[in-house]
Amino acid sequence: MKSKLIVVAISAMVLMVGCTNQKPETPKEQEAELAFPKGEIIANNNFTGTAWLQMLVNNDSTYNTSIGNVTFEPKARTNWHKHPGGQILLITEGRGYYQEKGKPAQLLHKGDVVRIPPDAEHWHGAAAEYSLTHIAISPNTDKGSVVWLQPVSDEEYNR
Ligand code: MN
Numbered sequence: 001m002k003s004k005l006i007v008v009a010i011s012a013m014v015l016m017v018g019c020t021n022q023k024p025e026t027p028k029e030q031e032a033e034l035a036f037p038k039g040e041i042i043a044n045n046n047f048t049g050t051a052w053l054q055m056l057v058n059n060d061s062t063y064n065t066s067i068g069n070v071t072f073e074p075k076a077r078t079n080w081h082k083h084p085g086g087q088i089l090l091i092t093e094g095r096g097y098y099q100e101k102g103k104p105a106q107l108l109h110k111g112d113v114v115r116i117p118p119d120a121e122h123w124h125g126a127a128a129e130y131s132l133t134h135i136a137i138s139p140n141t142d143k144g145s146v147v148w149l150q151p152v153s154d155e156e157y158n159r
Contacts, residue, residue, distance in 0.1 A: 068138075
């Protein structure tokens, strides 16, 4: 009798662990797990590859800050650019890179926080084999909005 109870208890535990370990299968299920929506494909020439943007906070004169959730497919990246008011990136998924002009690229992981100084020329994007999602916080927008520059060439990216 006791051993039967133990078997039942162990079976129940295995079932519970099995359920909590289930990964989302379909894109819809994966989307449902996201804290913020993936948004829409960015349709402009300031990016290489496919990236998505969901604005979370639109700039206004109270906060002088815009906040967007950005997702890059593998190899996708911004052009070189700079923010007169600086920028902070919160990495929420995947792997990618951040590079300031004249410095080595920095590998980014989920949980990393990147502080980008005002007017520092830089780019950010996904790693070659991974997508990257970050929340981009652009403060001090009263100092000016983003200045877009040339694309990050494949040669620069592959370095
Ligand atoms: Mn930036």
